[in-house]
Amino acid sequence: MSSMARVTALLLVVLAATPAAFATDYTVGESSGWTSGTDYNTWLSGKTFNVGDSLLFSYSMLHSVYEVSKSDYDSCSSTNSLQSYTDGSSTIKLTAPGTRYFICGTFGHCTGGMKLAVNVGSGAGGTNSPAATPGTSGTSTPSSTTTNPSTKATDGANAAAGRNVFRTACGVVAGVSALVGLAIMG
Numbered sequence: 017m018s019s020m021a022r023v024t025a026l027l028l029v030v031l032a033a034t035p036a037a038f039a040t041d042y043t044v045g046e047s048s049g050w051t052s053g054t055d056y057n058t059w060l061s062g063k064t065f066n067v068g069d070s071l072l073f074s075y076s077m078l079h080s081v082y083e084v085s086k087s088d089y090d091s092c093s094s095t096n097s098l099q100s101y102t103d104g105s106s107t108i109k110l111t112a113p114g115t116r117y118f119i120c121g122t123f124g125h126c127t128g129g130m131k132l133a134v135n136v137g138s139g140a141g142g143t144n145s146p147a148a149t150p151g152t153s154g155t156s157t158p159s160s161t162t163t164n165p166s167t168k169a170t171d172g173a174n175a176a177a178g179r180n181v182f183r184t185a186c187g188v189v190a191g192v193s194a195l196v197g198l199a200i201m202g
């Protein structure tokens with residue numbers, strides 16, 4: 017039984033550690049890379065980004081990557097950028113949940129659609145909850161079913177005892193009324 021518990025504990029540790037193992041490196045724009053003329057909303061569709069994932073921007077010297085605020089993303093302004101990358105191959109790690117905004121710094125490229133907003137989820141919770149459910153339901157269900165028959169047995173015994181008391185009372189009443197009847201006649 018203790019070895020069983022040890023296996024379960026080990027399994028829970030492995031499951032808790034899995035999200036890190038599923039960290040994904042996304043190449044922005046796939047084979048097209050980070051360039052003008054690519055629809056990055058199409059590239060984003062169907063993808064979920066979590067903490068621990070990375071974005072790889074691959075681009076020629078005509079382009080650059082500027083991480084900016086939401087308002088600068090909307091207005092395509094790179095003057096107050098949070099980070100800038102110009103080396104042609106930039107890996108950006110998604111370290112916290114929230115939305116990250118990237119634009120190209122070359123004039124006209126962002127307004128032409130060379131911009132990317134990535135929604136980063138926490139990545140926790142979804143993998144933890146299904147693992148916890150089978151373990152707890154498996155141990156609690158059999159113990160509750162074994163208590164039910166014993167309570168039914170005592171209920172039955174109480175009912176039988178009640179019937180016996182009723183029968184005795186009937187006998188006493190019958191005996192008393194018979195004696196009363198004899199007394200009246202006599």
Ligand SMILES: [Cu+2]
Nearest residue numbers: 079120122125
């Ligand atoms: Cu560009």
